[in-house]
């Protein structure tokens with residue numbers, strides 16, 4: 001079962017390339033990039049100035065029946081679910097679909113200073129995290145594990161950039 005990265009209002013080509021290269025080292029399956037024709041404007045909340053992530057996932061669900069694998073949407077837009085101020089991403093537990101927003105992974109968002117290496121590290125962590133949920137993993141208490149929950153950017157930075165041995169076992173063909 002391959003992994004399909006799907007840019008959706010996502011414009012950082014270099015980050016996408018680096019992500020494909022890194023995931024290809026770690027997973028034995030093929031990492032593909034696909035284009036899906038999805039209009040997410042309907043899921044933009046004018047009140048919150050953010051996109052409702054669960055609705056985006058539901059929309060994409062209808063468009064990916066022909067794909068046999070994990071579909072990870074990547075976006076620059078800021079995401080929310082009603083109970084939370086924002087989310088870095090969302091995934092179906094033991095499912096096929098996930099979404100990762102890099103909006104709040106940019107250091108510019110906090111300090112105004114651009115840090116490409118840090119952006120990449122944060123993006124790989126959050127992508128592995130949401131993919132982990134797709135593979136059936138729940139949150140892990142080990143801070144060295146990428147499946148630790150992160151409610152803020154400090155927690156993204158503190159946690160490890162790979163799965164702990166227990167979590168890694170769940171993902172077939174993971175090699176790190």
Ligand SMILES: [Zn+2]
Pocket residue numbers: 129133139149
């Ligand atoms: Zn999570």
Ligand SMILES: [Zn+2]
Pocket residue numbers: 140141142145146147148163164165166167168
């Ligand atoms: Zn773990």
